[in-house]
Amino acid sequence: MGEIVVVDDEQSMREFLAICLKRAGHTVETFAAPALALARLREHRFDLVVTDLRMPGELDGIGLLKAIKSPSAPLASDPEVILVTAFATADTALAAMKHGAYDYLTKPFKVDEINTVIDRALEKRALVEENRALRDEVAGRVRLANLLGKSRAMHRVFELIGKIHSTRTSVLITGESGTGKELVARAVHTEGARASRPFVAVNCGAIPEALMESELFGHKKGAFTGAVSDKSGLFHEAIGGTLFLDEIGELSLGLQVKLLRALQERRVKAVGAVDETDVDVRIIAATNRDLEAEVARGAFRADLYYRLNVVEIQLPPLRQRKEDIPLLAEHFLRKFGAEHGRIPRLSPAALAKLEAYDFPGNVRELENIVERTVALGSGETIEPDDLPAVRATRTEPDAPQAFPPEGVDLERLVADYEHVWVTRALEHAGGVRKKAAALLGISFRSMRYRLAKLGFEKANEDDDEPPT
Numbered sequence: 233m234g235e236i237v238v239v240d241d242e243q244s245m246r247e248f249l250a251i252c253l254k255r256a257g258h259t260v261e262t263f264a265a266p267a268l269a270l271a272r273l274r275e276h277r278f279d280l281v282v283t284d285l286r287m288p289g290e291l292d293g294i295g296l297l298k299a300i301k302s303p304s305a306p307l308a309s310d311p312e313v314i315l316v317t318a319f320a321t322a323d324t325a326l327a328a329m330k331h332g333a334y335d336y337l338t339k340p341f342k343v344d345e346i347n348t349v350i351d352r353a354l355e356k357r358a359l360v361e362e363n364r365a366l367r368d369e370v371a372g373r374v375r376l377a378n379l380l381g382k383s384r385a386m387h388r389v390f391e392l393i394g395k396i397h398s399t400r401t402s403v404l405i406t407g408e409s410g411t412g413k414e415l416v417a418r419a420v421h422t423e424g425a426r427a428s429r430p431f432v433a434v435n436c437g438a439i440p441e442a443l444m445e446s447e448l449f450g451h452k453k454g455a456f457t458g459a460v461s462d463k464s465g466l467f468h469e470a471i472g473g474t475l476f477l478d479e480i481g482e483l484s485l486g487l488q489v490k491l492l493r494a495l496q497e498r499r500v501k502a503v504g505a506v507d508e509t510d511v512d513v514r515i516i517a518a519t520n521r522d523l524e525a526e527v528a529r530g531a532f533r534a535d536l537y538y539r540l541n542v543v544e545i546q547l548p549p550l551r552q553r554k555e556d557i558p559l560l561a562e563h564f565l566r567k568f569g570a571e572h573g574r575i576p577r578l579s580p581a582a583l584a585k586l587e588a589y590d591f592p593g594n595v596r597e598l599e600n601i602v603e604r605t606v607a608l609g610s611g612e613t614i615e616p617d618d619l620p621a622v623r624a625t626r627t628e629p630d631a632p633q634a635f636p637p638e639g640v641d642l643e644r645l646v647a648d649y650e651h652v653w654v655t656r657a658l659e660h661a662g663g664v665r666k667k668a669a670a671l672l673g674i675s676f677r678s679m680r681y682r683l684a685k686l687g688f689e690k691a692n693e694d695d696d697e698p699p700t
């Protein structure tokens with residue numbers, strides 16, 4: 233039996249479909265507008281969407297279909313879509329099949345008809361799911377919600393999320409900027425029992441300290457100048473769900489005390505209020521600081537640190553899990569390629585160049601590089617030279633202690649240095665010059681020129697001139 237979303241602006245139609253589908257044993261949620269359905273599809277995994285084709289408003293049935301089928305759609309699952317249409321618009325529905333609809337139903341239809349189409353769609357979906365699971369297993373890759381990775385480190389992250397997602401345990405996510413902390417927080421939420429409840433995110437570094445208390449806990453009318461009415465806080469908005477406290481290291485010491493109290497008591501007090509109210513909220517916090525060091529120097533409270541750190545998920549920097557680079561690069565190519573209507577391929581040399589890079593900005597930087605390359609490029613294949621922003625990891629040369637009084641031969645020094653690195657790259661690439669070039673962040677042509685100049689091999693005729 234499936235979990236089904238029904239979208240129709242007409243109430244009678246929604247009710248009719250809901251009754252039919254529930255009678256057949258499915259779970260059904262109905263929505264009067266595609267935008268509402270889409271919001272729900274982001275937080276819960278459904279198998280199937282049955283939507284009316286013509287609806288007033290910005291998004292109609294086709295728009296909804298496209299949004300669901302877009303490769304970059306941040307949905308919790310990838311549901312099949314069945315369109316419902318009046319006889320007169322059947323042509324449009326047929327055209328819609330091109331956008332990936334599973335089938336369409338023409339009004340008026342019989343109950344049997346719906347059930348047959350829906351059963352077939354669910355069967356197909358079960359097959360697709362099974363296939364994907366098999367493929368993933370074979371490739372040793374895992375995906376959880378939108379989180380990708382095949383490295384040991386990411387496998388460990390997936391496992392950990394699997395263990396804790398349905399508890400209320402507080403989670404601390406640590407890692408450098410751009411390693412995916414927010415994505416992991418969302419995965420913990422959407423994989424868990426609280427998925428249908430709100431996920432409320434707040435950046436503790438972005439809100440001025442004076443406002444933060446009222447932001448978190450709410451305030452009473454008249455509690456301070458400007459408090460013209462009662463306002464509920466983020467804790468209230470997240471009731472039953474998850475509150476994500478991003479950049480927790482930025483929280484002032486005063487607020488740390490108040491947050492600790494809220495976590496211990498599971499109760500909060502609005503600014504200016506007398507009574508406390510119960511809040512059942514799961515806390516996920518994230519930081520790119522070394523909180524233990526902050527605790528040691530007195531900038532972060534030890535008691536709050538231990539409360540938050542019941543489970544810690546550490547996201548290693550991308551340079552320490554390079555096995556994830558091909559998978560992520562391919563994912564971003566698809567995502568941005570789809571927006572430009574063409575999905576280019578990475579040449580092996582270009583991939584080697586990416587793998588040699590150390591990504592100080594981590595996954596976010598890789599994402600930006602791919603986005604820029606897709607936007608600026610026009611070819612079908614991305615070559616190393618199309619990745620200008622990517623430099624092979626730079627190592628500082630050993631600087632001499634003191635400048636020799638007799639001076640130095642700069643050309644000679646540079647040439648020696650070049651010799652060392654070209655040799656190392658060739659060794660690393662198993663003698664494959666193309667790969668070595670990629671590892672050095674230079675073009676193949678430039679590589680051949682250097683090899684000749686350094687006396688590794690004879691120059692070809694067209695290599696006599698330095699490359700431009």
Ligand SMILES: Nc1ncnc2c1ncn2[C@@H]1O[C@H](COP(=O)(O)OP(=O)(O)OP(=O)(O)O)[C@@H](O)[C@H]1O
Pocket residue numbers: 378379380381407408409410411412413414415416520560595596599
């Ligand atoms: N494992 C992953 N799979 C797919 N996409 C990822 C992964 N990790 C990160 N990303 C993407 O990289 C970008 C940065 O991730 P995110 O915002 O979660 O990082 P962060 O650790 O919260 O960074 P910051 O500390 O700067 O806030 C996002 O667009 C996210 O979708």
Ligand SMILES: [Mg+2]
Pocket residue numbers: 413414478
């Ligand atoms: Mg973040």
